[in-house]
Amino acid sequence: MSELLSKIAGCVERGKINATSPYPPDLKGQEGADELTQKALKENIAPQQILSEGLVIGMRNIGVKFRDNKVFVPDVLMAAKAMNAGMKHLKPFFLSGAVQRKGKFIIGTVAGDLHDIGKNLVSMIIEGAGFEVIDLGVDVPTEKFIKAVQEHPTAFLGLSALLTTTMINMEKTVKAVKAAAPATKVLVGGAPLTQEFATQIGADSYSADPQGAVDFLNKAA
C-alpha cells in the first residue's frame, strides 16, 4: 500500500502523467499519477492518505529541488500536470468533505502587472502542498483582493509582482487588506522583491521560491 503511494509521489516528482504520456522518456509506457491514483482508490486507500502521502510528497520533493536549483520551471510544470492528473480523481472527495485541505490560499498578480508565470508556479506548488488555491488572475485591483479575503476570512493571501513599478504599489494593497481584514496573513513574492522590502511594506512572509511559501503556510495553517 505505501509502495503504491510512494510510486504516486515519484510520478508527480518526475512529471509522469499517465501511461500514454511520452514524458519523461525513461518511464515511457509505464503507469502515471493518473492510473496509480485510481488504483489506490480501488484498493480502498483513504483519499486523504493518497493526497498527503502521495501527491503532496511528490510536489514537496519537486518544490525543494526547484528551491535548490536542481530542477527548473519546466520540471515544476510537468510535476504539476502529473499532480493534477491524480488530483482530479480526488475532487469528489474534496466536495463530499472526505478529504480536508490544510487551508485556503488566495493569490493574484497586483494591479498594473500582467505577468503570471511566477504566480502560476506558486499556485501549483501550494495546491500540491494540500491547500485550496483561489487564483484571482493578473492585474488584480486592491478592492478585489479585499473582497476575496472577506469572502474567505480564514484564507491566506499571496501577492505577486514582476515589475519594480508594480512592486512599489504592493504596500498600498498590503495596508488596505490589513485594514479591512486585520487577521489575514499576507505573503509576497516576485523577482524584484527582497525580504527587506517585504518587511518594510508590512507583509507577513516573503520567500524567493515557492517552497518557502509552503513552509510558511504549513507552520501557520
Place this chain on the structure above:
Amino acid sequence: MISICQEIARGRILVSDGAWGTFLQQKGLQSQECPETWCLTHRADGLDIAKSYIEAGADMVETNSFGANRIKLAQYGLESSAVELNMAAAAISREAAGSDHYVIASMGPTGKILMMGEVSEAAVYDAYAEQAAALCKGGADGLCIETMSALDESEIAVRAARQNSTCAVICTFTFQKTIDGQYRTMMGVSPAEMAAALGAAGADIIGTNCGNGIEGMIPIVNELRAAAPERPILVHANAGLPVLKGTTVTYPESPEMMAGNIALLVAAGAAIIGGCCGTTPAHIRAMAQAVKKMRR
C-alpha cells in the same frame, strides 16, 4: 554603410544602447499602460531616448517594441495594432540613428509557455513573423530577440525573424546564477545549450541580456564563446538588481563600474556591449569611452 556583422567581422567592438523600459518610466509611463503605445502617443519621448543614446556614443539603438508581438499585445486588446506599433517603433529609432548608426529592434518573449500548451507553435511563429516584418519595414537593421529563456520559443522567433525580414538576427537569453555557481535560464537552459540551438536556428549574433549586473556577464560570455567559437556575441547588462530606497527604485552599478568591466567582457569574447534595465546615457557614455580606448 556596411552591416553590423561585417563590422564585427572586421574586428570592431560595437556599443549598443541602454535601458528603454526604465527610461520610459522616468518619462512618465505608468505600469498599467502598454509601453509600446507610446510609439504613437509619445513619439517625441521615444525619439529623445534613442537620440540620447546616440549622443552618448552608442553605435546602435534599440526600439520601444519589446512587448509588441500580438500575443502579448492581446493582454491590452491591442493585437490588431501590432504592425502599426512595430513600424512606428522602428521608424522612431531610425530617425534618431540616421544613416550612420544601426537600429536593432527589440522583440521580447510572448509570456506564454509552449510546453504547457498555452499557445500553439504556429501562433508564436505568426506573431514573431508579423513583428519582424513590420520592424524591418519600419527601418530596422537588426532584430534583437531578447530576455528569452525557453529554447522552443526562441528557435521559432529566430526562424520567423530570418524568414520574414532582411535584418541581422540577434537572440539573447537571460541567465541567473544557480546555487552551485552555474548559469541557467528559468527554464533551465545553459549558455552552451543556447549557443548551439540558436546558432542552428539561424541567429547571426547570440548573447545575453538583463541578468544580475555586468560582472556576472563575463562567465556567461566565456561559456557562449566556448560553445560557439565563431558566432558574434552581444551583451546588454543591467545595472545590477534593483534596490528600493524609500519609495524609489535605484540600480546599484555606476557608469564607471560598468565601464570598468568592458575590457574583461571583450577579452571573454563580446563584440557588442550595451545596457539593460537601469542603465542610462551616462552608463553608455562611460562604456563607449572604454571601448574607444580599446580601439586605439
